[in-house]
Amino acid sequence: MFKDGLNLHDYVKRALPEQVSMIVDPLLLALEEYENREIGAQDELNIDDEKRIECITSILRIGVNCSATSPNDRIAMSVILRKLHLLKDGFVG
Numbered sequence: 001m002f003k004d005g006l007n008l009h010d011y012v013k014r015a016l017p018e019q020v021s022m023i024v025d026p027l028l029l030a031l032e033e034y035e036n037r038e039i040g041a042q043d044e045l046n047i048d049d050e051k052r053i054e055c056i057t058s059i060l061r062i063g064v065n066c067s068a069t070s071p072n073d074r075i076a077m078s079v080i081l082r083k084l085h086l087l088k089d090g091f092v093g
Contacts, residue, residue, distance in 0.1 A: 009067045055091045
């Protein structure tokens with residue numbers, strides 16, 4: 001899948017933050033279509049595109065930090081957990 005020594009970690013790292021919409025599954029960006037089909041849950045899922053991209057970008061940054069080649073360069077799990085909880089709280093309210 002990757003050539004010339006490129007790997008998933010580097011691919012994502014290079015794409016952050018400007019090209020996130022180019023590397024994620026389009027279904028993650030097409031949540032609005034799903035929202036329109038789910039009548040009862042529409043209020044909970046009505047999140048604008050900019051906020052959605054910001055959330056996905058943050059998750060990808062956390063993933064890049066978790067997948068550093070050297071274990072010494074990786075973020076502690078307690079920090080990751082705190083960041084994910086803050087992200088969830090900010091994203092879903």
